[in-house]
Amino acid sequence: MPRISAATIGEHRAQTRDRILQAVSRLSRTQGIDAISMTDVASEAGITRTVLYNYFPDKAALLLAFTERVTSYFIDSYERELPVGASPADRLRAFVRLQLEGLLAHPHPGAGDLGAALGPDAYQQLAEHVAPMQRVLAGILESGAAAGDFRVVDVAATARMILAVIGAERVPLISGSVTVEAAAALVCDFILRALSNPAAPGNPAAPGNPAEPGNPAELGGPAER
DSSP states (O other): OOOOOOOSSSHHHHHHHHHEEEEEEHHHTTGGGGGHHHHHHHHHSSSOOHHHHHHOHHHHHHHHHHHHHHHHHHHHHHHHHHHHHHHHHHHHHHHHHHHHHHHHHSSOOOOHHHHHHHOOOHHHHHHHTTHHHHHHHHHHHHHHTTSSSSOSOOOOHHHHHHHHHTTTTTTHHTTSSHHHHHHHHHHHHHHHHHHBBBBBBOTTSSSSSOTTOOOHHHTTTTOOO
């Protein structure tokens, strides 16, 4: 067990807890969270299993704490990197990119697999930990709808669908078959097309806007039915 080097017991505990969660982060990149054992974490953190269990009674508690840490990091990064006065579309692009970077930096199973591993009670706690991130996304959608840029029928349902689309890139990212940049471009294009408001100014489908090149209406011919 490491000697106490902090000024107080409280500081020592905070440092040890941080070291444990950093160990989980490192191991998640090489093993994946689902394969990590408490023994692995203790060894990586340089402590005994007994000490580890003094901080986290089981793997579910450890994963919940790690998820809360990653979510807090995401919120801080989003607020720090988002340009002042960014449009809803740019805010959504930043959200998607940071989510994808997080999937690559902290590989973890999908929601279904985590639910099976943690059990219903812990999984509900997990959902509560990631709620702040979902609220960020809901705020982006609401601002886009209010500005007339997005067409959103149900904010909560749309947010769930967007997170599912982002999550679909988890395996390609971790396997290295796609880069964060390529995945972000693909996901953002898909999502923004789905959210596109036909009545928004500048949208070719909006009333009064010129038709896209090649559109039968522009060529004077009948549109296909």
